[in-house]
Amino acid sequence: MQIGIFTVGDVTPDPVNGTTPTEHERIKATVEIAKKADEIGLDVFATGEHHNPPFVPSSPTTTLAYIGAQTKNLILSTSTTLITTNDPVKIAEDYATLQHLVDGRMDLMLGRGNTAPVYPWFGKDISKAVELTIENYQLLRKLWDEPVVNWEGKFRTPLQGFTSTPAPLDGVAPFVWHGSIRTPEVAELAAYYGDGYFANNIFWPKEHYIRLINFYRQRYAHYGHGDPEQAIVGLGGQFFMRKNSQDAVNEFRPYFDVAPVYGHGPSLEDFTEATPLTVGSPQQVLERTLQFADFFGDYQRQLFLVDHAGLPLKTVLEQLDLLGEILPTMREEFAKRRPANVPDAPTHAARVAAKNAEKEVRS
Amino acid sequence: MTVSIVALSAGLGEPSTTRMLADKIVASARERLGDVSVEVVSLRELAHDITDASLTGFASARLQHVYDQVSAADALIVAVPIFKVSYPGLFKSFVDAMETDAIIGKPVLLAATGGTARHSLAIDMALRPLFSYLQAFIVPTGIFASPHDWGSSGEHALQRRIDRATGELASMLDGGGTGRTREDEIDLFSDTMLSISNPDLR
Numbered sequence: 238m239q240i241g242i243f244t245v246g247d248v249t250p251d252p253v254n255g256t257t258p259t260e261h262e263r264i265k266a267t268v269e270i271a272k273k274a275d276e277i278g279l280d281v282f283a284t285g286e287h288h289n290p291p292f293v294p295s296s297p298t299t300t301l302a303y304i305g306a307q308t309k310n311l312i313l314s315t316s317t318t319l320i321t322t323n324d325p326v327k328i329a330e331d332y333a334t335l336q337h338l339v340d341g342r343m344d345l346m347l348g349r350g351n352t353a354p355v356y357p358w359f360g361k362d363i364s365k366a367v368e369l370t371i372e373n374y375q376l377l378r379k380l381w382d383e384p385v386v387n388w389e390g391k392f393r394t395p396l397q398g399f400t401s402t403p404a405p406l407d408g409v410a411p412f413v414w415h416g417s418i419r420t421p422e423v424a425e426l427a428a429y430y431g432d433g434y435f436a437n438n439i440f441w442p443k444e445h446y447i448r449l450i451n452f453y454r455q456r457y458a459h460y461g462h463g464d465p466e467q468a469i470v471g472l473g474g475q476f477f478m479r480k481n482s483q484d485a486v487n488e489f490r491p492y493f494d495v496a497p498v499y500g501h502g503p504s505l506e507d508f509t510e511a512t513p514l515t516v517g518s519p520q521q522v523l524e525r526t527l528q529f530a531d532f533f534g535d536y537q538r539q540l541f542l543v544d545h546a547g548l549p550l551k552t553v554l555e556q557l558d559l560l561g562e563i564l565p566t567m568r569e570e571f572a573k574r575r576p577a578n579v580p581d582a583p584t585h586a587a588r589v590a591a592k593n594a595e596k597e598v599r600s
Numbered sequence: 601m602t603v604s605i606v607a608l609s610a611g612l613g614e615p616s617t618t619r620m621l622a623d624k625i626v627a628s629a630r631e632r633l634g635d636v637s638v639e640v641v642s643l644r645e646l647a648h649d650i651t652d653a654s655l656t657g658f659a660s661a662r663l664q665h666v667y668d669q670v671s672a673a674d675a676l677i678v679a680v681p682i683f684k685v686s687y688p689g690l691f692k693s694f695v696d697a698m699e700t701d702a703i704i705g706k707p708v709l710l711a712a713t714g715g716t717a718r719h720s721l722a723i724d725m726a727l728r729p730l731f732s733y734l735q736a737f738i739v740p741t742g743i744f745a746s747p748h749d750w751g752s753s754g755e756h757a758l759q760r761r762i763d764r765a766t767g768e769l770a771s772m773l774d775g776g777g778t779g780r781t782r783e784d785e786i787d788l789f790s791d792t793m794l795s796i797s798n799p800d801l802r
Contacts, residue, residue: 421786503655
C-alpha cells in the first residue's frame, strides 16, 4: 500500500486570520508540504494541474522536479495531468524527462480539467472530451512504447518518423493512473491497458465511486491482466485531526463552513457522515480509512487532501506530523488484511525487475 | 398490477393550496387506476437538502431516497405554485440536482396553482418545456387552479379537468409509452468504447 497526499493547489483566503497567501507563498508552501511528506515517510506526493486562478500548479513537472531534488523516497505524481488539452507529445517528453531526473521515482495520473473554458483556452472542443482522452492516450502510449512513431489522428498534426526524447528510463514508461469519477470510457481505457484507476473519493458519498471501480475491476480481468481483485486501484480521502477529536472539530469548522467546494452548504456533521471526510482524532482517521478497503476492496494507493480551504502551512505540517504518527499502524493494518494475490502498488524498480524477468524467460 | 405514483408538491406554504391540488389529483388517479400506491412528497421539507445538493453536487440520504422513488415510479404528478411567472426556485433546484436521465419516458401529469387565472399559461410556458427537456411523457391536459376554482361554481370545472387529465394518464399507462426509459447499463459497444481496444475505429 502506498500512502500519500495530493493537492489541488488552491490559493484560498484563511477565514480565521483573514490573510491570503501570494502565489509565490503558495508554491513555496507546496514544496514544504512535499518535503514534510518525505520526511514522515509518506510514499506519494501528487499535484494537480490547473490553468485558472485561484490555482497555482499550471506546470506540474517543473514543481515535481524541484521537489524531487530535495526529497529521497517520495514518489512524485499528479492529480491530475490534463490528457485532453495537453499535447500528448509534450506529456511524453516532460514526464520522461522528470522520470530520468528523479531516477524513476514518479508516475502520473491522467484526467480532465476542472473548468469548461480550459478546452477553448487550449484550442480544444469540450464536446470531444472523451474522444480527446482516448486518442491522446493512445498516442502517448505509442510515444513511450515505440522508438519511432508514425501516427495519424483526428485532433493533432500527424507524426511521421517521430521519436520522443528522452526515451523512458530503463525502457519502462512511467506508470499511468487514470482519474475519473463519472466516465465509464476512462475506466475502460485504464482496464484495457492494465493501468491504475483512481477515484478521488473526497467530495461525494463513497457509493458514487463504487460502480466505476467495480466496472474497472471487471474489465481489467476481461482484458487478461489478472483477477478483478488484482486490478490497481487508488483512492482519495481527506481528514482534519487533533489529539482530541472535539479540538479538531472546533478548529476545522470555520474552514469547512466557507470552503470553496462544500462551504455554505451542509453542516460539518452532515458532510462528515455522508462523505469520506473525517474530522476527529488520529484513531478515528485510522479507523475510517481502513474501512475504505472493506467497501472498495483491497487497493494499492491512498492519497489524502490536507492543504486546502485556506488552512495555514503550519497547520498543514502539523496534520502531516499527526499522519506520520498513525502511518505505521495504517500500513500494518492494510498489509494484514490484504490477500496474498493482491499486488503491491507499482514502482519503477518493480516494473523494471518484472520486465527483466520476462526477458529472461523469453531468452 | 399496482401502479406506483409519486406526487411532488412544490407548495411552500403550510397548509398549502398546491398540496391540496396534488391530493385532489391523487384521489382522481386512484379512482381511475384502481390499484395504486402513492407517495406524496412535499419539497418544503427537503428545502435544506436541496440547497446542500446544489452546492455539493450530491444528494443527502433522504433526498436521494426521493430521487430513487421518482425514478422508480410508474408515473409522476407534479404540482407547483406559480410565483412571479414561473415555478419556485426550490422546485427548479430540486430538478437541477436530479440526474438528467432520471425520468426519461416517464408519464408526468403537470399541475399548478396561482393567485389569479392570468398565470394559467405557466404550465405550458414554464413547466412543459422543462419536462420536455427531461424527455418525460407529458400528459396533454395540464391542471391549473386559481382561487376561483376552489369556489362552488369553479369546483366542477376543476374536477372535470382533473378527471380528464388522470383519464389521459391512465390511458398512457396502458399504452406503450415513448418506448424509452432510463438506461442504467454501461454501453460497452458504443463507437467510443470500442475505439479504446481498437484505435482503427476512432
